Amino acid sequence: MAKSVIELKKIARKIRVLIIKMLTEAGSGHPGGSLSIADIITALYFEIMNHDPKNPKWPQRDRFILSKGHCVPAQYAALALCGYFDEELLMTLRKFNSPLQGHPDMTRTTGLEISSGSLGQGLSVGCGMAIAGKYDQKDYRVYVAMGDGEIQEGQVWEAAMSAAHYKLDNLCAFIDYNKLQIDGKVEDIMNVSPLQSKWTAFGWNVLEIDGNNMEEILNACYKAKNTKDNPTVIIAHTTKGKGVSFMEGVVGFHGVAPTKEECEKALKELQEEVI
Amino acid sequence: MNDKVATRDAYGKTLQKLAPKNPNIIVLDADCSSSTRTSWLAKECPQQFFNFGIAEANMIGAAAGLATCNKIVFTSTFAIFGSARCFEQIRDSVCWPNLNVKIVVTHAGLSVGEDGASHQAIEDISLIRTLPNITIIVPADGIETEKVIAKAAETYGPFYIRLGRAKFPIILSKDYKFQIGKAVTLREGCDATIIANGLMISESIKAAEILEKKGISVRIINMSTIKPIDKEAIIKAAKETGAIITAEEHTILGGLGGAVAEVLVENFPVPMKRIGVADFFGFSATPDELLEYFHMTGQDIAQAVKETIDKK
Ligand SMILES: Cc1ncc(C[n+]2csc(CCOP(=O)(O)OP(=O)(O)O)c2C)c(N)n1
Ligand SMILES: [Mg+2]
Numbered sequence: 001m002a003k004s005v006i007e008l009k010k011i012a013r014k015i016r017v018l019i020i021k022m023l024t025e026a027g028s029g030h031p032g033g034s035l036s037i038a039d040i041i042t043a044l045y046f047e048i049m050n051h052d053p054k055n056p057k058w059p060q061r062d063r064f065i066l067s068k069g070h071c072v073p074a075q076y077a078a079l080a081l082c083g084y085f086d087e088e089l090l091m092t093l094r095k096f097n098s099p100l101q102g103h104p105d106m107t108r109t110t111g112l113e114i115s116s117g118s119l120g121q122g123l124s125v126g127c128g129m130a131i132a133g134k135y136d137q138k139d140y141r142v143y144v145a146m147g148d149g150e151i152q153e154g155q156v157w158e159a160a161m162s163a164a165h166y167k168l169d170n171l172c173a174f175i176d177y178n179k180l181q182i183d184g185k186v187e188d189i190m191n192v193s194p195l196q197s198k199w200t201a202f203g204w205n206v207l208e209i210d211g212n213n214m215e216e217i218l219n220a221c222y223k224a225k226n227t228k229d230n231p232t233v234i235i236a237h238t239t240k241g242k243g244v245s246f247m248e249g250v251v252g253f254h255g256v257a258p259t260k261e262e263c264e265k266a267l268k269e270l271q272e273e274v275i
Numbered sequence: 276m277n278d279k280v281a282t283r284d285a286y287g288k289t290l291q292k293l294a295p296k297n298p299n300i301i302v303l304d305a306d307c308s309s310s311t312r313t314s315w316l317a318k319e320c321p322q323q324f325f326n327f328g329i330a331e332a333n334m335i336g337a338a339a340g341l342a343t344c345n346k347i348v349f350t351s352t353f354a355i356f357g358s359a360r361c362f363e364q365i366r367d368s369v370c371w372p373n374l375n376v377k378i379v380v381t382h383a384g385l386s387v388g389e390d391g392a393s394h395q396a397i398e399d400i401s402l403i404r405t406l407p408n409i410t411i412i413v414p415a416d417g418i419e420t421e422k423v424i425a426k427a428a429e430t431y432g433p434f435y436i437r438l439g440r441a442k443f444p445i446i447l448s449k450d451y452k453f454q455i456g457k458a459v460t461l462r463e464g465c466d467a468t469i470i471a472n473g474l475m476i477s478e479s480i481k482a483a484e485i486l487e488k489k490g491i492s493v494r495i496i497n498m499s500t501i502k503p504i505d506k507e508a509i510i511k512a513a514k515e516t517g518a519i520i521t522a523e524e525h526t527i528l529g530g531l532g533g534a535v536a537e538v539l540v541e542n543f544p545v546p547m548k549r550i551g552v553a554d555f556f557g558f559s560a561t562p563d564e565l566l567e568y569f570h571m572t573g574q575d576i577a578q579a580v581k582e583t584i585d586k587k
Contacts, residue, residue: 028389069393094389096560096568102391105558117393118356119329149306152328183306183314183326190306190328 003047005214009275011081012042012214016243017270018077018090024263026094029102032253033071036178036212036238037145041066043217044143045078053083056111062140063113063129067122068147068176069103070255076100076109084111120153122146123173127163130171130231141225145174149181152190157202163231164203171231172224173204176211178240180251199233211236243270279442280417282473283381286438287312289424290349294323300428301341302349305331310440311351311381332361335376339368342375347428350376354383354396354437362402369433370406377427377434383413384524385552385569386441386474386562395557399437401529404502409433410455411502413472413523413531416446419499422453430455437473439524441562444477446497456500458508464494467580468512468519470535472498475522475550478566481573486580493580504534506542513543518583520548522576527551546586548579 003011015038023029041064045051049062066075073093080087085099092098099108103117114125126144133140146156163171175195183189192198199206205227209216217236224232240254241247244266247258258266294300294316306329308314317324327334331352338348350357357380358365369376380399387394403411410432414420420438427434446461461476462483471479476497483493494516496508513519519539521532532549539547552569566572 026389094391094559096564098559100559102389102559103393105392108558115393117391118360149329152306152330154330154332181306181329182310183304183308186328189326190330 006275008042008046008214011046012039013243013270013273013275014081015042015074015077017267018080019073020244020258020263020266020270022073022076022090022093023257024260025091026257028094028257029073030070030255031247031258032180032240032250033068033147033176033178034074035242035244035247036240037068037071037176038074038242039212039214040145040174040176040217040236041074041078043214043221045082047218048221049143050140053111056084060138060140063142065114065116065122065126065142065144066104067116067144068119068150069116072104075104079111119147119150120155123156123159123163126171126173127159127166127168130163130168131166133170134168140170142171143174144171145176147181148175148177148179148186148192149189151175151192160199160202160204167229168231169227169229172221173231173233174211175233175235176238177235178238180240180249180254182254184251195235203230205230205232206235207232208235209237211238212242243273245269278445280445281440281442282414282417282420282438283310283312283440285417285420286379286381286424287315289421290316291319293425293428294320297347297428298323299345299347300349301325301346302351303327303334303338305329305334305352305356307352310353313349313351331356332364335361335364336368338376339372339374346375348376349379351379351381353394354380354399355394358396358399358403358435365403366406370408373408373432375431377436379424379436379438381438382440383437384439384474385557385565386439386524388562388565389559391559392556397524397526397552397557400501400525400531401533403435404529404534409435409502410500411435412500413437414499415472415476415497416443418445418447418449418451419453422451423499426453426455439474441474443474446476456503456505458505459497460494461497462493462495464492465516466492466518467584468494468496468516469522469576469580470496470498470509470512470519470531471522472501472531474524475571478571478573479522479576482576482580485573485577491580491584498531501531501534504538506538509535509538510543513539513545517587518546518580520550520576520579520583522550522571525551527553546583548583550576550579
C-alpha cells in the first residue's frame, strides 16, 4: 500500500487543482487555508491512516478531524480521490442540496468524522475519540488539524490539558502554522508563539516541521506513532495559499474564492509545477 | 426604497462618527473586524480598538472589565460566535452585573447562505432573550442601524444588536426617530398584522402587496426592539386586526414569534402564525433558496396571513 513520495506529491497537486476548481465554481469559500493544509491531508489519507472508503464506519479506522472546518474543500477533494464519493460531486460544493456543505456536516457527507466550522472545538472531540479507543482497547489513532489562529480559542488549551492528563498517545494534533488569520498576521492580531514551549509545558510531545514538505510530514507521523504516553503535536510551518504564487502569504485570499481568470492562472501554475 | 445598504456597513460608519468624539468608547473584535466593519474604526482610531483574536469568551470577559472602568464597550464578531459561543460570559459577566457592554453581531440568520449551518445564527435571539437587563434590537435597515448604534452608545446597560451580511433595502426615512421598545407601523391595515424585523420586513411588504391585490388589507409593524417588547402595539394590533403573523430570520422557537405569542396568550389571544425556521438546522444554499426552502418568502407569508385570517 505504501506510496512513493513522488506519488504523494502528485496527489497533493491534484487536491490543490480540485480546491481551486471547486471554489471557483462555488463562488465562495476559503482557498488560503485549504491550500496550506493540502500536503498534510494528502499524507494522512494516502499513506498514514488506516481507513477503508468502502467501509467508512469500520470501527478500527483511524480518525481525522478537520477542526479548522472552513478548509474542508481540501478534505472533500481527498475523500473523493480515495473513493468515498464521486469526484463529480465536488463541483456541487456549497450549492443547494449538495452533501458538500460550506463547513463539514457529518450527517450529510460520507467520510467526515465530526461536524465543525466554529473554531476551537475539534481537539476536544479528538480527545473523546482517543479516550474511546483506549477504553475499547482498539488501536486506532486520532488526527486533528487546527489553524494557528484557531488555537487562540481557550477550549484548545482545555483539550490540550486533558489529552496529556489522560496520556492520549493515540492522539496527534497538527497546527497549520501559516502565520495568517482573517484580520492579518497571527503575531499582530493575537500572538500565539512560542508554540514549542507552550505545548511542552502542557505535557505534549512536540515536533516542528515544514508542513508543506511531504517527507517531513511522513517522518513526523511515524515518530508520533512511536511515542508512548504523551499526545503529539506537529507544529507544521506552512504557507497560506501554497502552490499558487499570487495567493501565497496573501491575507485577502483567506475567505475569497478565485475569479475565473484567477482560476485559470492558478491551474496553469499548478500544472506546470515540477515534481 | 430601492437603495440597499448592509446594516454592518452602517454600523462601521456610525462607529467612525461616534468614537473619535468620545474617548470612552472602546471597540473589541475577535478576528472578524474586516467583516464586521469595526476595522474601519480600527484604522482611524487604533488606540480605541482591541483585537482579541479568535477568543470570543475572553473578549466578552474583557469587555465586562473595561465596562467596570467606565468605558462604553462595543464587542463585535459573527452572530453565532458573539452569542452562543460566549453565552455564559454574557450572562454572568455582562447581564447579571448590568454592565455597559454593547454586543453588536453581524452575519446573523440564514442570509450567510453558502457557509451553511455552523455559521447561520438562527437561535441567538432566543438565547439572549432569557437574560435580564439586556436590550435586544434587530434593525430593519441601514438608517435604523445608525440610530440604534447611536442610541445604544448613549444609553447605559447591556445591548445585543443583530446585523446582517447582505445588503437590505432601505425601509425607513432619514428623519425616522428610533425609540427603544417602540414598534413602528410601516403600513396600515385592518384584516391582519404582520410583525417582523430585519430582513423579513421586505418579505412582509411583498406579502402585503400580494394580499392587497386580493382585497386583503394588512398592517405591518417593524418590531426592531425584541426586548423590551412593545406590548401595547401587539395588543392593539390583535384587537384591531384580529390575526397576527410574525416573520423573522430566526428559529420560530423563542425569538420574535415566541415573544409576541407570550404577550398575546396572556393578554388578548387571537389566531397567530409564526414564520421562520421551524426547528431545523440550516444548510448551504443561496439566501433566496433558503428563504424559499423554509417557507419564508413574501408568497409564503401571504399564504400564512390568509390561513390565519380564516381561523378568526
Ligand atoms: C469560533 C469561531 N470564531 C470565528 C470564526 C470565523 N473565522 C473563520 S476562519 C477564521 C480565521 C482562522 O484562522 P486560522 O485558524 O489561522 O486558519 P487558516 O489560516 O488555516 O485559514 C475565523 C476567525 C469561526 N469560524 N469560529
Ligand atoms: Mg492561519
